[in-house]
Amino acid sequence: MNNLILSLLAVLIFSGNSWADSITFAPTTVNRILVSGIETTGPARGPVFQIFDGSGNLLVSRFVLNGDFTDLQAFAGKTITSETIVVGGLETAGLSRGPAFQVYDSAGNLLLTRFVLNPDFTEVTFTRIDVNNDGVDEILVAGRETKGLQRGPAFQLWNGNGNLLVTRFALNPDFTNLTVFAVDQNGIGIQEIGIGGVETKGLLRGPAYQIFESNGTLLLTRFALNPNFSSAGPLP
Numbered sequence: 001m002n003n004l005i006l007s008l009l010a011v012l013i014f015s016g017n018s019w020a021d022s023i024t025f026a027p028t029t030v031n032r033i034l035v036s037g038i039e040t041t042g043p044a045r046g047p048v049f050q051i052f053d054g055s056g057n058l059l060v061s062r063f064v065l066n067g068d069f070t071d072l073q074a075f076a077g078k079t080i081t082s083e084t085i086v087v088g089g090l091e092t093a094g095l096s097r098g099p100a101f102q103v104y105d106s107a108g109n110l111l112l113t114r115f116v117l118n119p120d121f122t123e124v125t126f127t128r129i130d131v132n133n134d135g136v137d138e139i140l141v142a143g144r145e146t147k148g149l150q151r152g153p154a155f156q157l158w159n160g161n162g163n164l165l166v167t168r169f170a171l172n173p174d175f176t177n178l179t180v181f182a183v184d185q186n187g188i189g190i191q192e193i194g195i196g197g198v199e200t201k202g203l204l205r206g207p208a209y210q211i212f213e214s215n216g217t218l219l220l221t222r223f224a225l226n227p228n229f230s231s232a233g234p235l236p
C-alpha cells in the first residue's frame, strides 16, 4: 500500500478528532494495515486500533486498554497459533497501574490483559520476539524503573497466554536511552535478547549493550563507541 493511500486513510479515519501520541501504521501478518492512536478530545475514548484490508476496507475498530493510558504501541504477530494484535501502554492517570498490554484476536476480541513490570517504570516498549523458534511470538517488554526502587533498565518476557517467563534487570541504573532488539547471538536459529543504552550518570562510560538468553542468563556486556557519546542517542 502506498503513502497516498495511507494518507487518505488517515484523513478519513481521524478527521474531526484530535489524537495524542503518534498515530502508527503497521502491517499485519496477512497483508492488512494496522492503524493505532489515542483519541484525546471530542469523545476522548482513549486508545484504539483499526484493521484495514488491502483495498482500504475497515475490518475491525476496537477501543483498547482504557482512557487513562498513554504511550500506545501496537503490533501484529502470532502470539498464539493465529494472528493476534498486541497493544501496550502506560496507565498514567486514574488507577495509575503502570505498563500493561492486551492481546486481541484478528476479529478484535480481547484474549487477555496483563499489567507488567511495575508502576515505577517509564519508557516502556513492547515488541515481539520468538525466543524458542517455534513460530509463536513471545512478547518482550522493556523499560526503566525511574521511581521507587529506581533499579534502572529491565525486561520481561511473556508468552501469548499471559504467562510471565522471565524478569531481568539489565545494564545498571545509570543507563538511559534504551534500545531493545532481538539477535541470534550464537547463530543457531534461536533469538537472544539485546538491550542497549547509554550510561549517562555515575561512571559515564557511554554506550553499551548486553545480550541475554531468553531465560535471563547474561551472555555478554560490551561498551561501544566512546564516552563522548554519553549525551547522544535517540529515545526508543
Ligand SMILES: [Ca+2]
Pocket: 129, 130, 131, 132, 133, 134, 135, 136, 137, 138
Ligand atoms: Ca516462541
Ligand SMILES: [Ca+2]
Pocket: 183, 184, 185, 186, 187, 188, 189, 190, 191, 192
Ligand atoms: Ca541464538
